[in-house]
Structure formats: structure tokens, C-alpha cells
Amino acid sequence: MxxxxxxxxxxxxxxxxxYYVGVARNLVEGRGLxxxxxxxxxxxxxxxxxxxxxxxxxxxxxxxxxxxxxxxxSLSAAxxxxxxxxxxLAPLAWFVARDAAQRIxxxxxxxxxxxxxxxxxxxxxxxxxxxxxxxxxxxxFALFGSLACVLMPGALRDRRRGALLGLVLGLAYLSRQExxxxxxxxxxxxxxxxxxxxxxxxxxxxxxxxxxxIAAGALVTAPWLLRNALVFGSxxxxxAVENLxxxxxxxVFAYLERPTLERFLAQGPAxxxxxxxxxxxxxxxxxxxxxxxxxxxxxxxxLPFMARRRALPLGTPLGALTLAGGLIFGVIxxxxxxxxxxxxxxxxxxxxxLALVVLAALGxxxxxxxxxxxxxxxxxxxxxxxxxxxxxxxxxxxxxxxxTADAARGNAARFALxxxxxxxxxxxxxxxxxxxxxxxxxxxxPIWLAETLRRPVAALPDEPPAAILxxxxxxxxxxxxxxDGPSRLSSDASGCFVPMPVPLPGIELYELxxxxxx
Numbered sequence: 001m002x003x004x005x006x007x008x009x010x011x012x013x014x015x016x017x018x019y020y021v022g023v024a025r026n027l028v029e030g031r032g033l034x035x036x037x038x039x040x041x042x043x044x045x046x047x048x049x050x051x052x053x054x055x056x057x058x059x060x061x062x063x064x065x066x067x068x069x070x071x072x073x074s075l076s077a078a079x080x081x082x083x084x085x086x087x088x089l090a091p092l093a094w095f096v097a098r099d100a101a102q103r104i105x106x107x108x109x110x111x112x113x114x115x116x117x118x119x120x121x122x123x124x125x126x127x128x129x130x131x132x133x134x135x136x137x138x139x140x141f142a143l144f145g146s147l148a149c150v151l152m153p154g155a156l157r158d159r160r161r162g163a164l165l166g167l168v169l170g171l172a173y174l175s176r177q178e179x180x181x182x183x184x185x186x187x188x189x190x191x192x193x194x195x196x197x198x199x200x201x202x203x204x205x206x207x208x209x210x211x212x213x214i215a216a217g218a219l220v221t222a223p224w225l226l227r228n229a230l231v232f233g234s235x236x237x238x239x240a241v242e243n244l245x246x247x248x249x250x251x252v253f254a255y256l257e258r259p260t261l262e263r264f265l266a267q268g269p270a271x272x273x274x275x276x277x278x279x280x281x282x283x284x285x286x287x288x289x290x291x292x293x294x295x296x297x298x299x300x301x302x303l304p305f306m307a308r309r310r311a312l313p314l315g316t317p318l319g320a321l322t323l324a325g326g327l328i329f330g331v332i333x334x335x336x337x338x339x340x341x342x343x344x345x346x347x348x349x350x351x352x353x354l355a356l357v358v359l360a361a362l363g364x365x366x367x368x369x370x371x372x373x374x375x376x377x378x379x380x381x382x383x384x385x386x387x388x389x390x391x392x393x394x395x396x397x398x399x400x401x402x403x404t405a406d407a408a409r410g411n412a413a414r415f416a417l418x419x420x421x422x423x424x425x426x427x428x429x430x431x432x433x434x435x436x437x438x439x440x441x442x443x444x445x446p447i448w449l450a451e452t453l454r455r456p457v458a459a460l461p462d463e464p465p466a467a468i469l470x471x472x473x474x475x476x477x478x479x480x481x482x483x484d485g486p487s488r489l490s491s492d493a494s495g496c497f498v499p500m501p502v503p504l505p506g507i508e509l510y511e512l513x514x515x516x517x518x
Contacts, residue, residue, distance in 0.1 A: 001124055002083035002132045008405035009133035011412035012075060015039075015447040016056075016343070017134035022451045023052045024064035025073040033058065037450035038439060038458040038475075041255045042239035043232050047438050047475060048456035051231045055239040058224065059140045059175040078135040086132040086139050087123070089354065092146055094119035097358045100318040101365075104311050110365055110382045117361040117386035124393065126400040127291050127353055133404065140175035142350020148172050148182050149320040149351055155186070155213060156193045156315065162212030169213060170220025177240060178328050178348040185324040186213065189314055246338035250462035253444075255471050257463055279337035283329060283345040288352060291400060294392050299356030302363030318358055325352025364389060411448065417504060418481065419452045425479050425500065425511060429455055439475040442468070445483045465492040472512050482508035 012018035019035060026034050035052040043054040052058070067081030068074065097118035101111035122128060131138040148168045155165040165186070173179030190209040197205040225235035239252075245264040246252070267275075289296045303322070306312040313319050329352055332345045340346075364385030372381060426440055439458035443449045450457035458475055461467060465488060472480065480489060480497060485508045489497050496516035500509040 001129060002086050005129040005133050005401050006076065006079035006083060008401055009079075009408045010075075011408040012448065012451070013130070013134040013404050013408045014136065014343075015445065016136045016347070018447045018451045019052075019056070020060040020136050021064060021075050021078045022447070023058075024061040024068055024078060026052075027061065027065050028068045028073045033061070035447075035450070036454065036456050037447040038456070039446050040239045040252065040459070041461070042242055042258070043237065048450070048458065053228075054232055055237045057137060057174050057176055059144075059171065060135055060137050062174075063140060064135050075135075079133060082132045082135045082139055085143055086128055088143060089128055089146070089350075090119040090123040092143075092150065093122035093354055093357050096146075096150060096317045096321060096354070097361050099316065100311075100358060100362060103316060104362075106365065107380070110369070110380055113382035113386065114361045114365050117364065117389075118358045120386065120390070121295050121357045121360065121393075122354065124390070124397060125292050125295060125353070125357070126397045127287075127349070129397065129401060130404055133401075136347065137176045138347045138350065141172060141178065141348055142354065144168055144172035144175055145179065145182055145324065145348075145351045146321060146354045149185070149324050150317040152186050152189055152320040153315045153317060156190060156209050159208075159212045162209065163216040166213035166216025166218075167220055170217040173217070173221055174224060176348050177237075178332070181328050181331055182324050182351075183213075183217070185320065185327050186210075188323065188327075189320060192314055243336055243339045243344075246336075248462075249338060249342045252339070252342070253459040253461045255461035255463055256467045257461070275337040276334060279333040279340050280329075282341055283333055283349075287346050287349050288329075288356065292353065292356065292393075293396055294389055295360045296353070296356045298363050298389065299359035302359040302366070305366070306359065306362065318355065321351050321355040321358070325349070325355045328352065360389070361386065414483075414504075415445075415448055415452045418449065418483065418507070421502065421504075421507075421509065422449070422453065422479060422481055425509070426455070427478075439477040441479045441481055442472060442475070442477045443481040443483060444485075444487070445481075449481065449483075460487065463488070465489055465494060465497065469494065469496050469512075469516065473517070478512050478517070480508075480510040480512075482510075 012021060019037060023033060023035050026032065033052045034049045036048050038046065038048040038050055040054055063085065064078035064081055067077040071077035071080065094115045098111060098115035101114040106114065128142070131142065148165060151161060151165040151168060155162040169179060169183055172182055190206055193209065194202050194205045229235045242259045245259040245261055247264060247267055251259045289300065312322060314323055328348050329345060332340050332348065336344050365382055368382055368385040422441055439456045441449060441457045442460050443457055444460045446457045446459040458471070458477060460480065460482065461471065468480065468489065482489070485506060487508055489510055490508065496513050497510040498513050500511055502509050
């Protein structure tokens, strides 16, 4: 299924996947962890090429690079690597479901079908397939984050498993910063597990459960934090903090009008609460339920029944997955309500989706068992519920893959034309990589354009023409391209931005006039 999916998607389906694949290619070609796209102005140096991952984490590019060494620096090589990694989610779901079925004492035939159903769902559902076609942080976090949850119960009892958990938590953090929330989830499990300790030894027991994981996790993450401190001046991202204060998604490209707490609070209580409600609705419906129909909906419906019967203890793989997925869902919706509309939870939903897959398999088994008892069937027919779910799910999977493939092919054709159009207005590319901060183009699609042109491109802020003029001068960028306009430059009265004729509808192209150049 993954090979079929990547065969349909010949171009980066998102700008995020273009970023990760581009950095992996640069690494394989000997340029290091650099990117030709300047998409955030929160962290210096402001220019391109620039060090990569001022906000995002490097694991997706590090995983894509070995495939590029084997098969050449291309998107398809990265996709093949991710197809292998993505296939591991199926046996992981099978293991969690088998463990859960055994804990509630299902008969062996039914337990086997529950495990098999969960594995098949994880193999076939669209979110996991599309994460293979567009290599980014989604799949590594789903894999390492879910594996960490599976290891958590054993780590509470065994130091070696605790150390292994720490290593996997470190890999999850290097996939996405939400890995820190997985660590908080383990803290909750350790605290709950320690309630049975004698009062006088609870602190020592808590430390015993935590220290192996903390020490091993520090070994994995410390080199990356040191790299960021040396390259960007801080081990942690300033953009991540600013994401808390977004009032619109265009704030991610802010240049002079930086997101601030004062501007954020000025929205008023009604708008703040409305944003949070919309974030939770979006993440629940658009991320967890609609892309996984009917499996995600069945899993969510099963959750309260499992909790009511106390069949979902925290100290189990399924309990840890559910806790971690709920924690990530809640924290992102509450603290990043605007940023999540552009994919914050979408890319970190792997543990929650895997928990829903297992819960759906358990719920279908319980529903089939009730029908069997009511109809007095002579056989358990445990396959009936999963088959019915697949009959509904597979056409929806095909639709989602098809729409993604069509969009990718359309964007590939569009950006090939845009690349030729922009190149006609640029001086020839120098064979020497520039060291001074600069950009050849400023665009509202900086990553796709940078990867198509293989030249430095900076993000277009949603700010007045005066701010954009200051940016073009700072980066010595002679051209501004707006792909998804209209832009504020259409009302520019300074005469600095000269509109160029464009044969494509909806596209705006401006050259900086000579009198306004730095």
C-alpha cells in the first residue's frame, strides 16, 4: 500500500516535506544541514542558504539521507525509506492490540482477530499512507512516539527498559518537539505507579523510575541542543515561543510585526476562547475522525466503554498511548490554537491515531460478539466487523490518496512554469555559494520555490509594502512572487514594486525598481 501510494505522488505534497527532503539532499551532497529557504524571521541569521531546523527537528531528514545515499538524492528515495519505516506501524499496532485483548481475557481466536484488525488498519489508513508519500516529521514521530508509549509500562519496573525508553524518547523529541509531552506522560505514569510505594520511599522510587530514561534521553538530545546553541545562539527555538501568540497563521512569516503577548491578549476573551474551541474542533474532526473514517470514529466511541469498565489502565501500552495522545491533543489545542490549523497537531497525532486504531478493533470485536449472542450464531464471526469497516474505509483512502496525488502533480506543473518565469527576471546563478545573507526571490511559497529553483528564497510577510521594501533591501532580493495572492503589494503607492506581466491567472510578479534598490 505504501509503494502504491508513493507511486501516485511524484512531487512534494506539502512545503514541509519539501523542506525535509531538501535538507536531506543538501546533507548527502556535502553541503551539510542547510536550506535554501528562509521561512522564519524569528531566528538569525536572516538570509539563505542558512542552517536548517531553527524550529523543526532533524529526524526526518536524517532518516531520508541513507536512502538518498543508496538510490540518489531525490524525493522518491526518501519516500522509499519512509515506506519501510511506515510499514513498522502495522506490527506495532498488532502488538498493542494483542496485549490489550489478552488483558481483558478475550478468547484466543477473537484476540488474534483484534490484533490482526489493528495491524491492517494501521497498514491501510490514509494518514499513515500520506505521511509516507510526503516525508516529514509525521511518520518518525508516530513511530518513535508510539514505540515509547509501548515501552513505558516495562520501564517502570526495569532499569534497562528505562534506558531503552529514554533512547526512544530522545528519538521522538528529535522528530518533533512534542516529544517533551511524551516525557510528561511518562512522569504521570511514574507518579501513578509510585502511589503504592511506602510513604517514606516514594521520592526514591520516583527517581528510580525516572533516572534511567532521563540519562539515556539526554545522551540522544544533548548533541542537538548543543548544535543549536552554537548555530542559533540558543538550544531552543524562539519561533516555538512566538507560536503561542499567533493571532493568524500568517504570523509564521512575520518580519517587523512580530507576535507578542500584548497583541495576543488584545484579541479579547471571546476571540481567545473561540480560537481554542475551533482548534479542538479542527483537530478532532479534521485530523482524527474524517481522514480515518470509520475507524477513528469507532475508536473514539469505544473509549468511554473501555474507561467505564476500567479496561484501559494507564500502566499498559494502550493506556500509555491513549494518555500521550490525549495529552498532545489537549496541550496543542489549548496553547497553540492558531498554529494547529496549519498542522501542528496533524504532524504529532501518530500516538492518538494508533490508540484509536486499537480501540476500534476492540470495539468492533465487542459489537460483533453482541450481535452473535443476539442472533445465536454458532461461530464467533470475529472477522465480520473489521471487514465491514474496511469496506467503508478503503474507498475513502483511495479518494484521499487520489486528491493528494492530483494536487501534487498540479503543483509540480505550476511551479515548473513559475520557476522558468522567475528565472527570466533573475541574474544567472553563481557557481559559488554566497556567504552574505541574501535571497534571490521573496515569495509566499518560499520552500517549494526554493527547492524548484535551487536558489535562495525568503518568505513574504503579510505586512505593509514599506516592511516588504525593507526586507527586499536587507536581503538584496530583486523579485517578489506571490503565488496565492492577492497581496498588499497590489496597493503599493511608492512605485518601488513594478508589476510584471504574468501569463498565469492569480499570480503576481514584481521587480524592485532601480531607484529603490539598496
